Amino acid sequence: MTSPTPRYKAIEDFLLERIHGGAYPVNHQIPPEEQLARDFSVSRMTANKAIQNLVQKGYLVRQAGLGTFVTDRKAESPLHEVMNIASEVRGRGHAYSNEVVRCEAIAADDEVALRLGLRLGAEVFHSILVHLQDGLPIQLEDRFVNPRWVPHYLQSDFTQVTPNEVLVASCPISDVEHVVEAVLVDVRTAELLQIDPAMPCLSVIRRTWSDDHLISYARLIHPGDRYKLRSLHKRRRA
Numbered sequence: 001m002t003s004p005t006p007r008y009k010a011i012e013d014f015l016l017e018r019i020h021g022g023a024y025p026v027n028h029q030i031p032p033e034e035q036l037a038r039d040f041s042v043s044r045m046t047a048n049k050a051i052q053n054l055v056q057k058g059y060l061v062r063q064a065g066l067g068t069f070v071t072d073r074k075a076e077s078p079l080h081e082v083m084n085i086a087s088e089v090r091g092r093g094h095a096y097s098n099e100v101v102r103c104e105a106i107a108a109d110d111e112v113a114l115r116l117g118l119r120l121g122a123e124v125f126h127s128i129l130v131h132l133q134d135g136l137p138i139q140l141e142d143r144f145v146n147p148r149w150v151p152h153y154l155q156s157d158f159t160q161v162t163p164n165e166v167l168v169a170s171c172p173i174s175d176v177e178h179v180v181e182a183v184l185v186d187v188r189t190a191e192l193l194q195i196d197p198a199m200p201c202l203s204v205i206r207r208t209w210s211d212d213h214l215i216s217y218a219r220l221i222h223p224g225d226r227y228k229l230r231s232l233h234k235r236r237r238a
Contacts, residue, residue, distance in 0.1 A: 014040075102128040125145040125147050128140070173208050
């Protein structure tokens with residue numbers, strides 16, 4: 001015998017149907033809790049639970065004194081820390097996949113040598129992956145790794161694990177540097193991201209350390225209309 005569907009779930013399904021169907025577009029204010037409670041003959045607490053669940057899933061955002069609104073569910077990453085993109089995508093309730101474009105050992109050119117603190121021509125490991133959310137590219141990851149600290153990097157099966165997971169397992173991250181800018185990309189990058197070359201993109205240059213060791217240098221390119229970065233700084237109380 002199956003259990004009855006929780007009453008708050010009916011409200012969730014109602015709101016999601018309106019959101020996905022376009023009746024409630026981005027920035028649209030949804031009905032208040034009191035109205036939803038009356039319409040579905042439930043308590044205000046039950047209506048609140050439905051709304052709170054959709055807030056946690058990223059569909060809605062509460063604005064104090066104003067109400068609750070449909071939010072822009074672009075892929076999002078926190079800027080102040082390094083997250084595994086596969087976990088981010090799945091945590092938002094989407095399907096993650098990737099395409100491995102390149103995985104090789106190369107000689108460091110001027111830029112890579114400088115970024116990784118190596119001599120010109122030193123061997124580095126190089127990988128290029130396209131990360132997808134529900135089959136749509138959201139990030140091109142062009143990464144260079146110091147072989148001294150992650151000697152097995154090229155043997156990793158990146159269809160099963162992400163570069164982030166491999167690096168963190170070998171060298172827990174202690175420090176990270178991010179440089180963010182808006183860019184236009186070349187034709188090849190646009191093809192990999194399935195975008196028009198004229199579309200502005202978000203570029204993140206990331207370097208990661210483990211203790212005093214500079215482990216990795218990555219160029220992360222995101223289509224501007226599919227991705228956003230978030231930074232939250234909490235002031236310490238005296």
